[in-house]
Amino acid sequence: MSALLKVEGVSKRFRGLVAVDRVSFEVVEGAIFAVIGPNGAGKTTLFNLIAGDFPTDGGAMTFAGDPLDGLTPDQVCRRGIARTYQIVRPFPALSVEDNVIVGALMRLADVDAARSRAHEVLRQLDLYDKRQRRASSLTLPDRKRLEVARALATGPKLLLLDEVMAGLRPTETDRMVAVLREINRATGMTILLIEHVMRAVMALASHVLVLHHGAAIAEGPPEAVVRDPAVIESYLGVETV
Template structure:
């Protein structure tokens, strides 16, 4: 496998705060790669650098061998890199299907073609039966899946998932895990995820990258990272992430 995404020595500062401190990693084609760390570790800022919201002050970011740091978010999305957001904000007065159609219009030439593509995505995410419902009426689990559906409708090769498990019950988390596994295996979708729910991280990730105070403190296979003393001390040993609960 080859690297689909390459982040090399990326840094971002907000006034006196170094939010991302010379972070480097590669995500291989077809992988599921997780970024974890405590709140304030720089994870979402890192996603914003990759997705084009911010430009890194140093370093380089490449997607499929092409430099993308400095490109606009819409240009990066058009290349095949889509993202979800930690706080989901669908168009509340549009239906589930209409929300997905908006994403599909990135590559489809007309509304009917976009409707067909969006319909396929909703079936994958178990949202087809509620396609006519207004987004404002959805439960949190359904809104989370709609957020993923809107991103998938843009036909990405790499999907950035920002805490899609947050607020879900264990059964709902397991359902999302199954959906993401299927997308990865059946469609070859590469996934880069920020996640606090270690149950999901351990079930999905091939590799884990750990941030603390904006800097990398560990990277490796899940079973190795979760035994790393620095990771246990800075993150997994916290009350809401007990190491013994990783199974």
């Protein structure tokens, strides 16, 4: 299998702070790949670099063989990378359905076709019954689901999920894990996720990258990574294992 996303020696500095420090990794097509690490490790910055929110200070990124560098967020999305935000950004005054239609309209020019696509996605994420509600009236877990639904509706090849489990109850987490796994299995969609909830990471990811102070300190299958002494010391804590 070939690498869908290739990140090579990518760095990002904010004034004196090195937020992302020469990080390299490859996400194989069809994989579920998790990025973990303590707060401030540079995970979201890494996502923002991939999504085109700001330029890198070195290194290279390719998606399906084409360079990603220098693209704007909308261009990145049209290439087939959809992302969610850690701090959710629904369109507050729009209905749940209309939020997702906006996503679906990226590939579909016709609003009716986009609506049926939106309904499909809303059913997958258990939001169909709430489709007429204003997005601003949703609870946080529902907003997280909406964020995922909207990104999914764009029909991406690669889905970037920034802490979509945070704030969910264990049963809701399990449900989200099941949904993501099903999407990955059924459509072969590649998923790259930032996650703190280790329960979800262990259940979902086939591959884990650990960031600490902006640098990659470990990488591999989840079972191996959680036993890595460096990871235990910097992130998981001794008592976890």
